[in-house]
Amino acid sequence: MPKPFTKLSAIAAPIMRGNIDTDVIIRIERLVGTSIRGTLGKWAFGSLRYLPDGAENPEFILNREPYRNAEVLITGPNFGCGSSREGAVWSLQEMGIRAIIGSGFGDIFFANCFQNGILPIVVDKHIVDGLAMEVEHSQGAGRVAIDLEEQTITSPSGKVHRFEIDPRRRAGLLKGLDEIALTLQRDAEIRAFQAADRKDRLWIHFARDNA
Amino acid sequence: METQGSKTQGLETRGRTMLAKIWDQHVIARISDDTDLLHIDRHLLHDLGGSRGLLDLKSRNLPVHNPELTFATPDHAISSAHGRAGTSKTGLELLEGLRAETSASGIAMFDIDEPGQGIVHVIGPELGLSLPGCLIVCGDSHTCTHGGLGALAFGIGSSELTHVLATQALIQRRPKAMRVKFEGRMSSGVTPKDLILALIGHVGAAGGTGYAVEYAGSAIREMGVEGRFTICNLSIELGAKMGMIAPDEKTYDYVRGRRYAPKAEMWERAVAAWRQLPSDTDAVFDREVVIDVAKIIPQITWGISPEHVIGVDGHVPRPAEITDPARRTAIETAIEYMGLKPGAPIMGTPVDWVFIGSCTNSRLSDLRAAAAIAHGRRVAPGVRAWVVPGSETVKREAVAEGLDKLFMEAGFEWREPGCSMCLAANGEVVAPGQRSVSTSNRNFIGRQGPRARTHLASPAMAAAAAISGAIADVRTMER
Numbered sequence: 001m002p003k004p005f006t007k008l009s010a011i012a013a014p015i016m017r018g019n020i021d022t023d024v025i026i027r028i029e030r031l032v033g034t035s036i037r038g039t040l041g042k043w044a045f046g047s048l049r050y051l052p053d054g055a056e057n058p059e060f061i062l063n064r065e066p067y068r069n070a071e072v073l074i075t076g077p078n079f080g081c082g083s084s085r086e087g088a089v090w091s092l093q094e095m096g097i098r099a100i101i102g103s104g105f106g107d108i109f110f111a112n113c114f115q116n117g118i119l120p121i122v123v124d125k126h127i128v129d130g131l132a133m134e135v136e137h138s139q140g141a142g143r144v145a146i147d148l149e150e151q152t153i154t155s156p157s158g159k160v161h162r163f164e165i166d167p168r169r170r171a172g173l174l175k176g177l178d179e180i181a182l183t184l185q186r187d188a189e190i191r192a193f194q195a196a197d198r199k200d201r202l203w204i205h206f207a208r209d210n211a
Numbered sequence: 212m213e214t215q216g217s218k219t220q221g222l223e224t225r226g227r228t229m230l231a232k233i234w235d236q237h238v239i240a241r242i243s244d245d246t247d248l249l250h251i252d253r254h255l256l257h258d259l260g261g262s263r264g265l266l267d268l269k270s271r272n273l274p275v276h277n278p279e280l281t282f283a284t285p286d287h288a289i290s291s292a293h294g295r296a297g298t299s300k301t302g303l304e305l306l307e308g309l310r311a312e313t314s315a316s317g318i319a320m321f322d323i324d325e326p327g328q329g330i331v332h333v334i335g336p337e338l339g340l341s342l343p344g345c346l347i348v349c350g351d352s353h354t355c356t357h358g359g360l361g362a363l364a365f366g367i368g369s370s371e372l373t374h375v376l377a378t379q380a381l382i383q384r385r386p387k388a389m390r391v392k393f394e395g396r397m398s399s400g401v402t403p404k405d406l407i408l409a410l411i412g413h414v415g416a417a418g419g420t421g422y423a424v425e426y427a428g429s430a431i432r433e434m435g436v437e438g439r440f441t442i443c444n445l446s447i448e449l450g451a452k453m454g455m456i457a458p459d460e461k462t463y464d465y466v467r468g469r470r471y472a473p474k475a476e477m478w479e480r481a482v483a484a485w486r487q488l489p490s491d492t493d494a495v496f497d498r499e500v501v502i503d504v505a506k507i508i509p510q511i512t513w514g515i516s517p518e519h520v521i522g523v524d525g526h527v528p529r530p531a532e533i534t535d536p537a538r539r540t541a542i543e544t545a546i547e548y549m550g551l552k553p554g555a556p557i558m559g560t561p562v563d564w565v566f567i568g569s570c571t572n573s574r575l576s577d578l579r580a581a582a583a584i585a586h587g588r589r590v591a592p593g594v595r596a597w598v599v600p601g602s603e604t605v606k607r608e609a610v611a612e613g614l615d616k617l618f619m620e621a622g623f624e625w626r627e628p629g630c631s632m633c634l635a636a637n638g639e640v641v642a643p644g645q646r647s648v649s650t651s652n653r654n655f656i657g658r659q660g661p662r663a664r665t666h667l668a669s670p671a672m673a674a675a676a677a678i679s680g681a682i683a684d685v686r687t688m689e690r
Contacts, residue, residue, distance in 0.1 A: 018541055019416050019516045023655040028636040032259065032288050033301040034266075034308060047657045052643065076537070078417040081450060082655060083634075084352040086368035104420055107386075107452045108352055108366055115370035166384065168243055179370075180271070183378045186240060186248065190276075190380050193239040193250055203473035203481045204252045207340060208279050208319065210477075211470050 002117030021082035041094030080109025226491030262308030329602020339469025361458030419451030573601030590622030591680025
């Protein structure tokens with residue numbers, strides 16, 4: 001069950017290159033295994049974060065102070081595109097990321113964030129760029145504040161930007177709701193749908209009898 | 212779908228899109244104006260996430276809601292070597308886990324060496340599990356492939372996967388509808404892969420974000436069903452998690468007689484229902500794109516996103532000529548990673564590896580296209596070239612035609628079905644710094660192995676590169 005998200009004031013790290021895909025966020029070999037949860041944080045952004053010899057790449061922003069302690073990412077367009085691997089979200093979460101701001105995200109990554117209590121925020125590109133510039137100007141010291149109740153982002157200099165979010169997603173994050181438990185409350189509706197559909201679209205429900 | 216400013220579709224009085232028709236047929240309950248609880252008709256599991264989801268469900272003390280609508284096969288983490296030699300310890304654990312947990316839950320699994328095993332997006336249609344009008348999910352972003360039959364199919368993450376196991380339903384926000392019309396005839400050497408890569412180059416890797424894409428136009432109508440899978444497969448690479456093509460006579464001919472497809476009277480009823488699915492002529496789309504197919508030549512990617520694509524006669528971009536600083540930096544990063552020179556022709560770039568396979572291009576027609584180029588020629592010295600059929604059935608059909616021998620005589624390695632080197636989850640990797648021409652779907656940084664360099668192309672182009680030892684124009688090698 002995801003932890004509730006209400007508000008946050010934190011170090012934010014700009015990762016502005018476009019099309020950062022989920023393969024770059026977490027490499028596939030880190031996800032091949034039966035018990036991977038809790039092992040992924042140190043492998044997030046592995047191909048950017050480490051040099052070929054395994055040492056930390058000092059150029060990469062999340063290896064630098066104070067960005068090492070970032071809880072917010074400010075991202076370029078189409079962050080999280082590509083594979084559906086939820087391990088991408090888990091790895092960010094395990095390294096302490098709680099919110100991601102960008103002008104647009106990969107659709108599946110975007111959905112996976114909510115499932116884990118991470119808040120992805122979509123705002124216009126000029127707001128994203130402005131936040132990144134302010135953060136860089138303060139050399140990372142300037143904190144970015146996010147208030148989900150009020151749907152606002154406050155920049156290090158105090159500029160307040162309102163963001164939109166699906167009300168259902170907002171409520172889910174604020175309360176840390178478990179979507180499976182909620183849907184199971186509607187199980188009678190699911191079963192009624194299936195009972196009617198079995199008469200209508202037999203080929204869906206009785207496929208195994210055809211084989 | 213979960214995005215980012217999506218709106219409900221047009222007014223009730225207007226014609227309806229295929230998306231709206233299939234969507235509405237699956238609504239169990241309306242959650243809000245633009246979000247519905249949808250029934251899932253088919254849930255496909257694979258080795259990488261299947262057992263994890265089933266164990267997650269077990270830990271919640273919940274049963275699988277509809278095991279008869281859930282099907283499994285190993286593809287991601289198994290070795291493609293003969294006898295599956297070299298499958299990693301963790302890969303074997305995932306395989307054993309999938310066997311144990313599907314068996315405990317009464318889920319049909321198509322195991323190694325059995326007809327039915329293969330890449331999950333190859334076997335779904337092949338077995339007649341994926342059908343027109345069907346709502347299909349799988350914990351893999353290339354689930355959009357099944358849209359080639361006129362299904363609504365999309366990839367989901369692990370949490371949603373467990374949700375589907377528990378409820379046979381999923382809460383989704385309705386995407387916007389986009390139509391891409393491919394009009395005109397494909398020139399010689401041009402394949403469905405070239406069409407979809409050209410589209411991604413045109414609209415960009417986020418051009419379809421928030422949309423379900425319907426592909427239409429004369430080139431799609433003329434195209435065989437396997438080519439349509441290739442088109443829909445790359446939908447996610449333009450940002451759209453769903454892609455689809457209206458079912459037609461070709462679709463019904465493809466589906467008829469398949470193992471799990473409806474038979475006899477049930478078949479007649481199904482086809483009658485499927486004929487209602489295509490978008491109405493007056494349906495309104497939120498975005499329309501028209502592509503002139505005759506202008507497309509064989510495509511090849513040069514960079515680290517599928518949008519970094521050019522015609523085979525093209526050149527690596529020159530960052531100095533790009534004014535937007537963010538774009539310039541992105542292009543510079545890509546050129547550096549790929550070890551290319553700004554402005555250099557892409558043709559003639561030496562390659563180390565060729566991979567023919569993946570859910571994009573591993574079906575019989577793909578193997579035939581590659582074989583037509585490989586026939587009677589030899590893989591260039593220093594190049595390793597693999598052919599990994601998409602499924603056990605594809606493999607057997609190819610062997611029956613003698614394609615395995617043809618490839619091996621030409622110096623290709625003929626392997627066992629699975630995802631293999633497309634995502635390198637099974638340890639089959641391109642070595643650091645080496646260059647591959649691959650028929651797969653992603654040229655991301657490190658996708659085929661740490662620091663591996665991937666160029667995406669069609670099966671015929673990949674075979675041409677293997678023979679030439681360098682990126683080559685397949686049009687000069689056709690007989």
